[in-house]
Amino acid sequence: MLINADFSRNAIVTPDQQPWVPSPQRGVERVLLDRIGGEQARATSIVRYAPGSRFPWHGHPGGEEILVLSGIFSDASGDFPQGWYLRNPPGSGHEPSSRNGATLFVKLQQMPPDEQRAVRVDTRDPAVWRREKDSAVCPLFASSDEQVRLLRLPANAPLLQAAPTGAEALVLAGSIADARRSYPQGSWLRLAPGAQAALSAGAAGATVYLKTGHLPNPNGRSLP
Incomplete structure (x- = not known):
């Protein structure tokens, strides 16, 4: 799958151009902003968790970057309300969920392989x-x-x-x-x-x- 995959050109997606697409996991939807690949992709997305939804444990060989836009996002490292910035380095993994629902800005497989530091910033x-x-x-x-x-x-x-x-x-x-x-x-x-x-x-x-x-x-x- 290729979405806004030509990095020599500008890409702009406004809210009226953001359809929600179901993910393979029930209760989790995504707006695909840019993407190169299938389900395991270099991707930038807005991800929405319905209350009580979760993903099974999975790894991130190319790292994962998250900004919590609304609600509370959770995994084994903690509960992260709106405003938290999370950075999980290549080789990390987790089982993410949201008890009451959450919306996230997520970037996958966009880190160099030698990045090792996990980052947690409460921007509030x-x-x-x-x-x-x-x-x-x-x-x-x-x-x-x-x-x-x-x-x-x-x-x-x-x-x-x-x-x-x-x-x-x-x-x-x-x-x-x-x-x-x-x-x-x-x-x-x-x-x-x-x-x-x-x-x-x-x-x-x-x-x-x-x-x-x-x-x-x-x-x-x-x-x-």
Whole structure:
């Protein structure tokens, strides 16, 4: 299966373009944002757990990244309400579930094989945020290959002017806009390496998940 699989092109999926697709596990549905492969795929998705649903134990040979968008997500390492950021390295595994339901932003098989550190960040904790000019930043993960953070931007504040190594954004609150249109809460944007993109927060500001440096570059870095 190939969905938004050409990383030399920008990809944008707004909430009105996000159909829910049943997963093989009853009670778990997904919005497929990008995907290369079948059920075991390099994939970016929004995943929704119905109350009481679970997946049987499974491994993540290429790692897994999760941002809890709503509800409470659980596995053997704990219960994680809305706002938690989880990073499970390659070779990890778990049996995920949600007692009362949850919605997640999930990225699979997108980590280098030598990444070993599990990450848990509660983005509701004021101590994990720092001020940068008029904005607030919550660092989630940083390496030589990528940087992941949440941004809280005031009205009309710039988000990104260019994406020399590519970028990926999920609008968590408010909206962002470019010269052509506005992207409301729930919009997902993937900008190709080298893309020019004058993106800024909307009139009510924005909270945005932003990831940079992780996409294949024009010189042909292969996908994990």
